[in-house]
Amino acid sequence: MKTLKQRPALGGSLIYALIGILWIVISDAVVNRLVESGSQVTLLQTSKGWLFITITAALLYLIMRWGFRQQLKLTERLRLNELVFQAGFEQSRTGICHLDIEGRLIRANPALCELLGYPSGALNGMLLADLLLPGMQDNGGAILRRLARGEQDAGQAESPYRRADGSPLWCQTTITPIVTGSGDLLYYTLFIEDISQRRAAEALQRDSKRRFRAYFDQVPAGIAVISTDGRWLEANKHLRAFLDCSQEDLFSLPWSRLVHPEDREACDRQMLDLSTGVADRITQETRLVCKNGQQMTVSITARSIRGVNGQPESIIILVEDIAARKEVEQRLLESEERYHSLVEASPIPILVHTDGRIVFANEAAVRIAGGVSTADLVGRNVMDFVHPDNSTLMYERMQNIYSGKTVENRDVTLTTSDGRMVEVELLGAPVRFRGRPSAQVILQDVGTRRKNEEALQRFNARLAALYQISQSILSAQSPYEIATGMLQQIDRLIAADRIGVVMFDFGSEEVIPLALKIGSIAQPGPLASIPLYEYPLQDSLWEGQFSHVDDLTTLSELERSPMTDRWGADGMRSYTIFPMLIQGRLIGALHLAQETPGPRSVEELSIARELTDQIAVAINQADLNARIQRHTAELEQRVAERTRELAEANTRLQELDRLKSKFVADVSHELRTPITNLSMYLHLLERTTAPRKRSQYAEVLNTQVTRLARLVEGILDVSRLDLSTRNRVAFSPVRLNLVVEQIASANRPRIETAGLTLDIDLMPELPDVWGEPNQLAQVVANLLNNAVNYTPAGQIILRTGYDERRGNVYLTVSDTGIGIEAEDLPHLFDRFYRGHQPEGLDIPGTGLGLGIVKEIVDLHQGTIVVESTPGSGSTFTVSLPLLGGRS
Numbered sequence: 113m114k115t116l117k118q119r120p121a122l123g124g125s126l127i128y129a130l131i132g133i134l135w136i137v138i139s140d141a142v143v144n145r146l147v148e149s150g151s152q153v154t155l156l157q158t159s160k161g162w163l164f165i166t167i168t169a170a171l172l173y174l175i176m177r178w179g180f181r182q183q184l185k186l187t188e189r190l191r192l193n194e195l196v197f198q199a200g201f202e203q204s205r206t207g208i209c210h211l212d213i214e215g216r217l218i219r220a221n222p223a224l225c226e227l228l229g230y231p232s233g234a235l236n237g238m239l240l241a242d243l244l245l246p247g248m249q250d251n252g253g254a255i256l257r258r259l260a261r262g263e264q265d266a267g268q269a270e271s272p273y274r275r276a277d278g279s280p281l282w283c284q285t286t287i288t289p290i291v292t293g294s295g296d297l298l299y300y301t302l303f304i305e306d307i308s309q310r311r312a313a314e315a316l317q318r319d320s321k322r323r324f325r326a327y328f329d330q331v332p333a334g335i336a337v338i339s340t341d342g343r344w345l346e347a348n349k350h351l352r353a354f355l356d357c358s359q360e361d362l363f364s365l366p367w368s369r370l371v372h373p374e375d376r377e378a379c380d381r382q383m384l385d386l387s388t389g390v391a392d393r394i395t396q397e398t399r400l401v402c403k404n405g406q407q408m409t410v411s412i413t414a415r416s417i418r419g420v421n422g423q424p425e426s427i428i429i430l431v432e433d434i435a436a437r438k439e440v441e442q443r444l445l446e447s448e449e450r451y452h453s454l455v456e457a458s459p460i461p462i463l464v465h466t467d468g469r470i471v472f473a474n475e476a477a478v479r480i481a482g483g484v485s486t487a488d489l490v491g492r493n494v495m496d497f498v499h500p501d502n503s504t505l506m507y508e509r510m511q512n513i514y515s516g517k518t519v520e521n522r523d524v525t526l527t528t529s530d531g532r533m534v535e536v537e538l539l540g541a542p543v544r545f546r547g548r549p550s551a552q553v554i555l556q557d558v559g560t561r562r563k564n565e566e567a568l569q570r571f572n573a574r575l576a577a578l579y580q581i582s583q584s585i586l587s588a589q590s591p592y593e594i595a596t597g598m599l600q601q602i603d604r605l606i607a608a609d610r611i612g613v614v615m616f617d618f619g620s621e622e623v624i625p626l627a628l629k630i631g632s633i634a635q636p637g638p639l640a641s642i643p644l645y646e647y648p649l650q651d652s653l654w655e656g657q658f659s660h661v662d663d664l665t666t667l668s669e670l671e672r673s674p675m676t677d678r679w680g681a682d683g684m685r686s687y688t689i690f691p692m693l694i695q696g697r698l699i700g701a702l703h704l705a706q707e708t709p710g711p712r713s714v715e716e717l718s719i720a721r722e723l724t725d726q727i728a729v730a731i732n733q734a735d736l737n738a739r740i741q742r743h744t745a746e747l748e749q750r751v752a753e754r755t756r757e758l759a760e761a762n763t764r765l766q767e768l769d770r771l772k773s774k775f776v777a778d779v780s781h782e783l784r785t786p787i788t789n790l791s792m793y794l795h796l797l798e799r800t801t802a803p804r805k806r807s808q809y810a811e812v813l814n815t816q817v818t819r820l821a822r823l824v825e826g827i828l829d830v831s832r833l834d835l836s837t838r839n840r841v842a843f844s845p846v847r848l849n850l851v852v853e854q855i856a857s858a859n860r861p862r863i864e865t866a867g868l869t870l871d872i873d874l875m876p877e878l879p880d881v882w883g884e885p886n887q888l889a890q891v892v893a894n895l896l897n898n899a900v901n902y903t904p905a906g907q908i909i910l911r912t913g914y915d916e917r918r919g920n921v922y923l924t925v926s927d928t929g930i931g932i933e934a935e936d937l938p939h940l941f942d943r944f945y946r947g948h949q950p951e952g953l954d955i956p957g958t959g960l961g962l963g964i965v966k967e968i969v970d971l972h973q974g975t976i977v978v979e980s981t982p983g984s985g986s987t988f989t990v991s992l993p994l995l996g997g998r999s
């Protein structure tokens with residue numbers, strides 16, 4: 113700077129000296145040539161000297177005056193610059209500080225002091241490193257060192273600061289080096305912004321992910337997440353263990369390669385439905401092929417996870433091993449085979465028909481129908497053997513039996529293969545044969561009926577009981593329902609004074625009764641459980657053998673248990689217990705006790721054993737089903753929860769970001785106008801000398817400076833409000849009347865100067881409201897200020913009251929001013945919105961006042977409404993909840 117100024121000054125002086133010398137030399141030469149007389153020469157020389165002095169003095173005067181004016185202008189411009197800079201630095205809501213080359217704070221603005229919890233000015237002179245949390249200091253230091261070496265123009269870092277009270281605060285720091293014109297580093301400017309909210313939202317997102325992860329790994333079922341194009345994204349431990357391969361092995365091939373080639377097409381089609389959003393959830397049985405070639409039949413429940421835009425983003429797959437269910441099916445098959453062998457060997461004629469065709473017939477049935485081998489019957493139409501007189505009746509019976517109904521016994525006439533007519537009684541019962549609804553028919557020669565009646569009925573009941581159990585296996589009832597149903601069947605087949613179906617819980621060492629029958633009273637579960645040690649659990653049960661006691665009274669001390677004692681006390685003399693086993697594991701028992709001592713018949717024992725086996729399968733199946741349903745429901749709930757949490761966190765982040773950007777954009781837009789005006793009028797002021805114009809420009813400058821100050825003040829209020837929203841200002845009981853009175857008396861002189869009257873009508877003993885006194889004072893002040901600004905003449909009324917019906921305290925501010933146009937009403941509370949004004953009025957304002965009012969009222973969970981008639985006036989009503997309502 114110095115050298116630049118010095119150079120023209122030195123040049124000017126040299127030119128001036130040269131002109132002086134040339135003047136002396138040339139004028140001397142001219143005088144000497146033209147004038148001869150010595151006295152004339154002296155006179156001319158003297159005049160020349162005076163002339164030179166006069167011109168030099170005039171020049172000196174002009175130069176000094178010009179220099180002085182320049183100085184004045186420079187000083188003024190510097191002062192204005194300083195003012196604007198000072199306002200920006202001091203009033204900014206962003207923390208700003210200047211940092212010297214050693215990393216020491218030269219000065220920090222009040223916002224930074226407040227952010228870090230220090231009193232104003234306390235940060236000056238402190239080292240930046242001391243303000244960062246230990247361990248992170250080097251991070252800030254490294255950026256600064258890089259800046260000092262000129263390796264980086266500006267830097268940005270996210271680091272935790274340590275507030276005065278020791279608490280951490282995550283901030284984003286933007287560092288800008290300030291250099292001289294010649295490139296020397298003067299100091300750094302740091303902009304420090306609180307980002308703790310954003311980080312909290314990010315942490316929430318991470319936490320939600322972690323919880324999902326924990327569930328994902330702990331759930332005792334295979335779960336995988338794949339992308340919509342079939343790539344693996346995740347597979348849990350359980351799935352990897354189940355498929356017996358590492359994550360790398362699993363992920364090396366697409367998901368669909370795991371599916372058996374024959375099932376792949378169907379599986380791909382289902383996945384396509386999920387990934388295109390046609391279906392949300394599918395359940396399917398399929399075969400998977402492990403890396404070692406082993407095949408596994410599994411049940412797959414897949415569900416699409418939709419992103420924020422509603423489109424499927426990935427697919428979550430639950431893989432269930434259904435080997436256990438397969439075992440159940442196998443048992444069913446075995447049960448069917450058992451049925452066959454039982455029936456085939458029976459001397460009673462039995463046949464089974466499905467869809468009107470005979471599908472099974474035993475030897476006795478073949479004989480009665482006049483055939484030689486089963487081939488004479490199997491495949492034939494039932495109606496071929498029915499006398500035409502009975503065909504309608506038979507048709508009806510068939511339909512009833514196929515739909516699961518029981519039918520009465522009937523005497524009918526059959527036409528045998530060899531043309532005889534035989535009178536038989538038909539006993540029909542619905543059964544499932546090879547998975548299809550069928551009819552089992554027992555044919556009895558009417559002549560021998562009486563003799564065999566009793567045995568037949570028992571036999572039929574036994575078959576019906578088996579059928580009943582197969583049905584409950586298929587219909588997935590609850591264990592209690594299964595046991596209660598079974599108990600009735602057993603009661604019909606076996607003589608017993610006490611029957612019980614119980615389950616063992618070895619974890620809690622309890623016996624859980626599923627259904628009991630005492631005397632003739634059946635007690636369906638759930639029933640109170642009893643301790644395990646009370647139950648007579650003989651060793652033989654563990655080995656799958658039933659245990660029988662002929663006479664309770666002969667039991668030794670060791671063999672007795674509280675349960676056998678109770679049976680004895682109730683008059684029981686004998687009992688039998690049958691174990692329920694699943695895959696060799698004891699899960700429960702069936703017990704039968706009787707008042708008569710002695711052994712049980714072989715037939716009864718075989719029926720009871722058979723039924724116990726079937727109950728075990730049915731109950732285990734019910735348990736499996738319940739577990740699968742629980743898993744699926746839980747998984748679905750987790751997925752829904754996580755999707756919701758992610759969407760919420762995302763919306764919160766986006767909203768925060770949007771609000772911030774909008775505010776910054778609005779502020780810079782609003783600041784630009786007065787600053788442009790300021791610089792334009794300053795420029796004009798510099799160029800104009802006319803006093804009238806100068807004072808006119810000065811007035812405009814004054815107005816703009818006032819506008820700028822008001823704007824900065826408004827922005828400051830908004831920032832303060834934002835800060836209090838974030839930090840949750842402390843609420844306390846507030847006397848609204850007191851607040852109104854204070855604001856009214858502070859404004860009264862101004863209102864009277866404007867020629868307006870102010871009336872105050874406050875309700876005596878108004879209940880306290882729950883709020884922040886300074887914020888409520890600002891609401892009153894802003895509304896009153898608007899009433900004054902927008903009322904050229906007339907009256908302003910401040911009123912408070914209590915709305916008993918709504919339980920609210922309210923404040924109204926009414927004026928007789930210019931009123932508000934209908935089209936302005938919806939936007940009145942938007943930041944920076946200014947309404948239309950009647951022609952010729954130019955009421956200054958920023959458009960921030962009502963926005964601030966609305967935000968404060970919202971913060972207090974209150975409401976604000978406005979009623980206005982253009983040209984007549986406006987009334988703003990603020991309602992606030994009562995203190996009692998909050999506490």
Ligand code: ADP
Pocket residue numbers: 898899902927929930931932936940945946947948956957958959960961962963985986
């Ligand atoms: P400002 O008054 O600074 O323009 P405000 O946010 O306080 O900003 O008000 C927004 C707009 O609402 C004003 O521009 C004005 O058009 C209208 N307004 C507010 N109060 C009144 C009132 N009492 N009478 C008429 N118009 C009003």
